[in-house]
Amino acid sequence: MTAGRLVYCMGPSGAGKDSLLDWLRAHLPTPCPVHWAQRTISRSAMPGGEAHESVSPETFVALRHELAFALHWEANGLGYGVRHAQLAPLAQGHWVLLNGSRAYLPEALARFPDLVAVHITASPQVLRERILSRGRESPEQVEARVQRAMAYTPPPGTVSLEVHNDDALGNAGQRLLNALEQLPGWPLHSGKLSRQQPAYS
Template sequence: MPDAVDGRIHGPFIAVVGPSGAGKDTILALARPHLRQDIRFARRVITRVSQVEAEDHDCLDETAFEAAERDGAFCLSWAAHGLRYGLPSSLVAHCEGGNAVVANVSRRALGPAAARFAALHVIEITAPRALLVQRIAARGRESAGEIEARLARNVDLDIPAGAHGPHRIDNSGRVEDAAADFVRLVESLARDAAAAV
């Protein structure tokens, strides 16, 4: 098993970022069956009730989330859009084994991710603003004002020192094409990281 670097977890951690409506969950769902079995997709824990149209995730209320965080249940956690998000600590062993982990994270989580993972790769999924508004509105969960407020809260993409990327995927056309691009990119990153171990 590779040693940690500067106390950080060794092994490729692929952080997928992008604004709401960019199609991150859809691309991850389409790509997953086409990637090697040793590439692990992180299942997030969120302080939101599970919804059919949303990503498949585990749910905790605020109190339970804070308790789990104190108990070391997460290898990475952050807050965004009034919710708390966590990635299970079980991912550490997979990553330390030299296998890639793919996780949908907030841009605000990249700094903490870089502090925790020695081989951080950032993939940004993008789309034009008008398309973001259209996609978020189609979910039917937010008013026009809430959508504008959500997009206004987006922060600039700041790649931490030592991280790789950003690698950009344009999801303004056919989502199947963007998913295929994502598969090729993740396979390449995982292959290169394995060769470097």
């Protein structure tokens, strides 16, 4: 059996990564051989948010010490982990999509060197407007975030795709789906997935 492949999705604050992945999940047909890796996060579950495994910060640290995670990282004061069982479908020939972190990509590559990095981003103006609209940071802090986002490049040799989420979510979602469909071995090529017409927003 051919091994599956990890699709590691990442992006800067303001890129709309979570919204875009929600769109993709809604527009892939079911049943679907693409497995969505559930994350374990050290925060409470939020209505309408990601269906993650919620644990306390203390429990997260204990799980990490018990080597319960295949991958784990910290961002914005929270711990993020992916249990081994969530990546087990790779050995069964399935593709796995993971909502990851740009900062953790080198470590993920060390574990899964053939992963595909999907960099979801947007123009500087759009990033700036979206982050400012949250009202959580000063203009100087926002500008620093935007400049870091623009300077980011994946490690050399990484198989990567870049998707811009500047306009309507449905348009960006279709660009993401089209890019995934070009990857060798993506399930659509084997007839496991049937194309759907997206509902543009």
